[in-house]
Amino acid sequence: MLDGIISHQELLRRIDALRVERRLIGPVARVEPECMPPVRYFYQPVERADELALDFTYCVQSPKAVLLPPAEPLLRFDRESGKFRAGPVIDHTPTALIGVHPCDVHAIELLDAVFSNGNADGHYLARRRSLFIVAVDCPEPCTEGVFCRDMETHETDRGFDVILYRLDADRRYGVVFASDAGRAWLNPSLSSGGMRTPNSDDERTFIRYRQNKERAFEPRLPMPRRELPEMMARSYDSLLWEATAQRCYSCGSCNLACPTCYCFDIRDENELNGGGCRLREWDACMARDFALVAGGHNFRAKPGQRLRHRLYRKAAWIEAQTGLHGCVGCARCDRACTAKISIVEMLGQLAEEVQHAGTRP
Amino acid sequence: MIPVFDTSCPVAGRSGEPVGAKLAAGTRPRIAIFSLTGCEGCSLAILELENELLDVLGAVDIVNFREGMSERDWNIDIGFVDGAVSTPHDEAQLRRLRECCKTLVAIGSCACLGGVNTLKNAQPQNEYRGYVYGEAARHFPTADARPLSAFVPIDHELPGCPLVREEFLRFVKCLLGGRPFRLPSYPVCVECKRRGNLCSYERGQICLGPLTRGGCDAICPSYGRACDGCRGVVSNEALKAFGRNMRTQYDVSLSDVLERLRLFGAFQESALP
Ligand code: SF4
Ligand code: SF4
Ligand code: SF4
Numbered sequence A: 001m002l003d004g005i006i007s008h009q010e011l012l013r014r015i016d017a018l019r020v021e022r023r024l025i026g027p028v029a030r031v032e033p034e035c036m037p038p039v040r041y042f043y044q045p046v047e048r049a050d051e052l053a054l055d056f057t058y059c060v061q062s063p064k065a066v067l068l069p070p071a072e073p074l075l076r077f078d079r080e081s082g083k084f085r086a087g088p089v090i091d092h093t094p095t096a097l098i099g100v101h102p103c104d105v106h107a108i109e110l111l112d113a114v115f116s117n118g119n120a121d122g123h124y125l126a127r128r129r130s131l132f133i134v135a136v137d138c139p140e141p142c143t144e145g146v147f148c149r150d151m152e153t154h155e156t157d158r159g160f161d162v163i164l165y166r167l168d169a170d171r172r173y174g175v176v177f178a179s180d181a182g183r184a185w186l187n188p189s190l191s192s193g194g195m196r197t198p199n200s201d202d203e204r205t206f207i208r209y210r211q212n213k214e215r216a217f218e219p220r221l222p223m224p225r226r227e228l229p230e231m232m233a234r235s236y237d238s239l240l241w242e243a244t245a246q247r248c249y250s251c252g253s254c255n256l257a258c259p260t261c262y263c264f265d266i267r268d269e270n271e272l273n274g275g276g277c278r279l280r281e282w283d284a285c286m287a288r289d290f291a292l293v294a295g296g297h298n299f300r301a302k303p304g305q306r307l308r309h310r311l312y313r314k315a316a317w318i319e320a321q322t323g324l325h326g327c328v329g330c331a332r333c334d335r336a337c338t339a340k341i342s343i344v345e346m347l348g349q350l351a352e353e354v355q356h357a358g359t360r361p
Numbered sequence B: 001m002i003p004v005f006d007t008s009c010p011v012a013g014r015s016g017e018p019v020g021a022k023l024a025a026g027t028r029p030r031i032a033i034f035s036l037t038g039c040e041g042c043s044l045a046i047l048e049l050e051n052e053l054l055d056v057l058g059a060v061d062i063v064n065f066r067e068g069m070s071e072r073d074w075n076i077d078i079g080f081v082d083g084a085v086s087t088p089h090d091e092a093q094l095r096r097l098r099e100c101c102k103t104l105v106a107i108g109s110c111a112c113l114g115g116v117n118t119l120k121n122a123q124p125q126n127e128y129r130g131y132v133y134g135e136a137a138r139h140f141p142t143a144d145a146r147p148l149s150a151f152v153p154i155d156h157e158l159p160g161c162p163l164v165r166e167e168f169l170r171f172v173k174c175l176l177g178g179r180p181f182r183l184p185s186y187p188v189c190v191e192c193k194r195r196g197n198l199c200s201y202e203r204g205q206i207c208l209g210p211l212t213r214g215g216c217d218a219i220c221p222s223y224g225r226a227c228d229g230c231r232g233v234v235s236n237e238a239l240k241a242f243g244r245n246m247r248t249q250y251d252v253s254l255s256d257v258l259e260r261l262r263l264f265g266a267f268q269e270s271a272l273p
């Protein structure tokens, strides 16, 4: 059921209205003549709604950086007049993130859980509470190789303020709310224009949209998502890990591109005057020294061990810990890997191995 | 040459001890900067630090700096050396510096890896001496270009062509604060991804970022140019993976791979598969 219908023009006007109180971040198209197709989309701050490409396929980097910056100061310290002082750095900048696809909405839900459970992370949560999210549904796979449907993340009904469905070429959007803030934003009584209530034609179009969507997404994994943890449990000693890791650079690109990877490293930057700041930076479990501890012991020193660890996290462990998706099937890791190591292919190969083992007497 | 670790040791400064360990407590360190064979661009990059340089100058005494001053002094706490050893004269200079400097730091790709100077190593000596020195060639003895560490023990290495100013500053701050300094143990891709770049491979370029030591903040890919490996190979594993991937995934031959790696002398004596 739709909550409303809004035209493209009205939508842009309402987004511009958001700009009054919030900074806007959303997908911007960039011409890349050497790429196929020759355009790529990136999340970027914009001043006006018409700079946004709301019909974007996928953004090269996930929106993770908006909530968890690649590098951020957690606290600053100084030593003025001989006294040591330190204070936290908290960022409350009101922000609207426009254009988040369902997979990334699921990923943000996971980050929310990770940074609020147990030791709540004030830095993340301040940013999250200041964030207004407008999701945009995908009528078809954004590009080859995604497996969001297998991971059941190609749709979503929560984790955003508003979700938009691009119903047809006239750029008529179906609207569904998940928060009061979202409802207030597109309130039909607004004098500047807002949405209207859906009529029976709109509802029929929405049903057709969903039927087409169901057909457009082909399964890419050989098994349903719920069987992945069981398959992983039987794959610990697979030869695949070492064999595949022969080509792995331990570069961490797969982690850093992933919307659900949240690991970070913390280090201090010191100035000559005794002041400085404590920095948090994205880290990667595929990097060689990720699991290096005091005394020089590395408990995942081999690339194959790290690859196995990463896939276990994505396909089993994160879900076991949080009940949420450890992997949302966006295939950014596959696209980021210059060694062409593919999580989809590996999961497929493991499934085959496990099936073979199962049929043996 | 920067040690390539197959084990998990993260310490790129040879000892891992705090940089300033050899300094007497409470004294202003006496610093000197020297150049062997190279373009001296690394020394210039230090001068370009301008504002930050003034802070540093307030905390140290510069006693010997060919690009910056003329007064000379040979009792040195920390000596920075750029350029490769490419002549017998370079070698003699370097050995003398090792004796004068309590801590010796190689700066730039030439000093750490041999750098572009090593391109001559693959050519016959009489040929390159002929076109460099012409008639006078016999007055200029020369040898294969090698990194400093091929001759004397080096305490720290700050690679890059030219050296990374921010890294140099961080090193000096560690030095003055008596804290340990480490080069990144991850490749350029980490910084490239943190900067949100579009990967060179998506543009159909072959980038050496995945096997090159990070720390440059991925400056080349950020300006649309694939990495050429000026900071050296980050690990033997990555080097081997590169050889395998070029052959099996990109159909690039081993000789082409080596050609790319040779530009800055990044190719180290490790075996490709
Ligand atoms: S991976 Fe699926 S949900 Fe995510 S953007 Fe692509 S099609 Fe949409
Ligand atoms: S593991 Fe890969 S496919 Fe899964 S969420 Fe991360 S980047 Fe996307
Ligand atoms: S992106 Fe590819 S090469 Fe790099 S760490 Fe991940 S799997 Fe290995």
Ligand code: SF4
Pocket (backbone or CB within 6 Å): A253, A338, B188, B189, B190, B192, B193, B197, B198, B199, B200, B201, B207, B208, B209, B210, B218, B221, B226, B227
């Ligand atoms: S452009 Fe080069 S350094 Fe950057 S991610 Fe791609 S391979 Fe790595």
